[in-house]
Amino acid sequence: MRGNKSPLFKRLPHVLCVDESNSDRSQMAEGYLHTFASTLLDVQSAGMQHHGLSRIAVQVMQEDGVDIRRHSDELISRDLLLWADLIITISGPSEAVHLPIPSSAVEKRWLIAPPAVTGDADPVIAYRHTRDEIKRRVQQLVNALKLSRGNAA
Template sequence: MKQVYFLCTGNSCRSQMAEGFARTLLDSKWQVQSAGVETHGLNPMAVQVMGEVGIDISQQYSKLIDRDYLNTCDVVVTLCGDARDRCPVTPASVQRVHWPLPDPAQATGTDDDKLRAFREVRDEIRQGIEASELFK
């Protein structure tokens, strides 16, 4: 079985949404996990916007990088520069990809403004997974 790991700083938004999409969009040949270089808890707005597209991530939780899983992955996708820069070294057999996405948790303004930021990142993640040749 192939393995993919989605990583961001706190494993609260971007990587959680990526995990939810990958579990839904990729076939059963893929084992999917997400983690962070820190744990910040699951962001309720990430849960909300994923629910809007029919994916329930409410039972997921914020996790630290598991080096054993990381080192046996086929693909590691970092979703922010912090995760890319702080991710432990991996064996040459692990294909590393970087998708530089803004952190929707840092969005300011009204709740509608914040939700818009979450939706934009959510949609970019979905497009990235669907378009990537890595997962074919």
Template structure:
């Protein structure tokens, strides 16, 4: 794996789960890990409830924009973490793939989105521990 690993988070809309995960990874790992996120069918904006839930944690994802998943993004990543995008994610040999089964925060109430956010944070912290040798 590269000196500085690149992690790509992918969900369908790139408006909730993958944005929260990328926000946490950026905030916690800082410049030790390169962070990308994308969606197989990106929405035009990030879920406002997800933005609010992350703001409660002191992490601002409001200015992020959902991006379309590209083959290049997968190719340049060391770790690809999918969240319910199924077969839409291209597979390249030699990469580490994980599928995080998480509820989609779209249309959910604040309490549900907070629960999803907290589960994402726990998984991101575990991922950082595995990727970063301090």
């Protein structure tokens, strides 16, 4: 039904979560957006490089009741950028994630360091901190979307 031209048909906004590797942070954001906003948004994630899905990211998300085991690490592409209405770029202070944002999309930047550089000796603890920060930001975004939809209704 994607091509329906009816004035009553409205597609869900497309959200693309991007980070350097698409192995943890963008996958977590995609997982939470699917969990909290599956009726509000169509979500995908991608990265600048292939690194494979982090097993620790999968573990800490399962601890919070979100299953990302079936996610795959995707490379960013021109088609994905053109697909997106909102591009959430997640990067740490030392990462250079610069995308050619199409004029049809809006970019939101989230400054969140990769779990490996958060300074925690235990990687699982580092991933939990990253997960919790991403969850907080996703909840803020979803709440704002719900408010704006409520005002538009």
